[in-house]
Amino acid sequence: MTPQMELKAAHGLGEHNTADNHSRERERKAEQDEEAAYILDDLRSGERVLYLQEVPKVKVSHCRAWNCMPKRRTREQIIRSYYRFALKGGTNLYGGERVPYYHISCFERIIPDLPDLLSGGSLKMDGWIAAPPGSKVSIESSTKAIQDWFRYGGRTFDIDCYERFKKDHGDWLDDWSYLHIEHQLAHTEKPSDGCCLCEGVAEPVEPRETDYFPESPSTISLSRLLALISGQPHLDK
Structure with a gap:
């Protein structure tokens, strides 16, 4: 085979592979749209509710x-992962509850617009949701950040905002408690110099x-928020 013929053959093979890839992508997109339609029908009808757990x-x-x-991949x-979605509301053939579960990132690929589900009441938290054990983010800050994401329709504040406020407010509360305890225990009968509660400072x-x-x-995105709270580059490995 001449070099020209080899080049044409390679070019034809490349075009064939590209066409196959495009075909698989179209099939995958059609399947994803079909899957999303099934889920959205159940959610919008009120038959099911999606819960973060x-x-x-x-x-x-x-x-x-x-x-x-x-x-x-695996x-x-x-x-x-530490978190999942539960699609509650269905029943099995025996009348019991049938609950499909999803990776957070998998569900976001099926239905990217999770804030739209929030506005319709189709997406909720299933109890108390916080950072996983071992996370550098406090339970209080992580819980508030997740609650705000649900409250503000897919929006929340930087984790550092919650952590800085928690620290400074905790320091203030410690100082305030210390002053009151010292005031009550050390000089309840007469004013004492240097006590702001006595001197009106x-x-x-x-x-x-x-x-x-x-x-x-x-x-x-919810998956990104939960990954940040977990201290991981990606939520679902």
């Missing part, structure tokens, strides 16, 4: 996404949230 310590739930990305559908000023948070929260 913390995964139990014994991890046995399988992701029901038709194209589960972690399964493609050949395993079990949700190993200005007391420590309580930190205000408005000084720590911007006027408006920022848009962020």
Whole structure:
């Protein structure tokens, strides 16, 4: 085969591979649209509600996404992450509850517009949701950030805002408590020099949230928020 013929053959093979890739992408997109339509029909009818949950310590739930990305990488559908989605409301053939579970990132690929589900009441938190054990983000700050994401329709504030306010407010509360305890125990009968409660000196000023948070929260995907709270580059490995 001449070099020219080899070049033409290679070019033809490349075009064939490109066409195959495009065909697979179209098929995958059609499947994803079909899967999304089934889920959205159930959610909009009120038959089902999507809940954000913390995964139990014994991890046995399988992701029901038709194209589960972690399964493609690891050949395993079990949700190993700290969080998952539960699609509640269905029943099985025996009349019991049938609850499909999903990786957060898998569900976001199926239905990217999660804030739209919030506005319709189709997406809720299933109890108390916080940072996983070992996270550098406090339980209080992580819970507030997640609650704000639901409250503001897919928007929340930077984690550092919550952490700085928590620290400074905690320091203020400690100082305030110390002053009151010292005042009550050390000199209840007569005023004492150096005590702001006795001398009327200005007391420590309580930190205000408005000084720590911007006027408006920022848009962020739920999977990205949960990954930041977990201290991971990606939520679902």
